[in-house]
Each structure stands twice: as C-alpha cells, then as structure tokens.
Amino acid sequence: MITRDEVVHISKLAKIALSDDEIERFRSEFESILEYFESLDDVRNEFENFDDVEPTFQVLPLRNVFRDDVAKDSLDRESVLMNAKHKEEGYFKGPRIVE
Numbered sequence: 001m002i003t004r005d006e007v008v009h010i011s012k013l014a015k016i017a018l019s020d021d022e023i024e025r026f027r028s029e030f031e032s033i034l035e036y037f038e039s040l041d042d043v044r045n046e047f048e049n050f051d052d053v054e055p056t057f058q059v060l061p062l063r064n065v066f067r068d069d070v071a072k073d074s075l076d077r078e079s080v081l082m083n084a085k086h087k088e089e090g091y092f093k094g095p096r097i098v099e
Contacts, residue, residue: 002030 007027011018018026077090086093
C-alpha cells in the first residue's frame, strides 16, 4: 500500500507541489499501478518456466536501425550550464507551462 508520505516524497523528488486532493488521487493511482504489476506476477507464477509459451515474432522484416547505446565522455555540468540564461540547483530552468 502506498502511503501519503510516499506520495509527498515522490512529489518532492519530482519538484512538483501537490494539493491534498492531488496527493490522495496520486496515491490511489499508484495503488492501481502496483495492483497491475501484481497481476503480472500471477502470469509469471502460472508458468514455472516459459518453455511452454509460444514465441512472438515480427511479421514484417524490420530491423533495428539505431546505433548501439554506448556511453561516451561528455561535458561536465558546469560547462553545460555556464552560458544558460536560466538555471536552478544545477539544472536548466524552463518556462512554466502548466499552472
């Protein structure tokens, strides 16, 4: 069960302010999401192994055209933010788009 304190903690991590009604609504929505994942556990538990599950495949000859995801050296945070017009707590600060 998701507690009110956990929702408040998540909202602080996301740097969003929530009203009491929103906290309760998100608590309920998080509960629903976790219940869905529990139902997926039921599917996994139904099969001791997945050898009996038919493999799926792509009917079209599609292939991955994206490059490999490889970590490379990049600029440090200070260099990136050096010329930023608006920054806060080490991040770019964009305009508010939701009231």
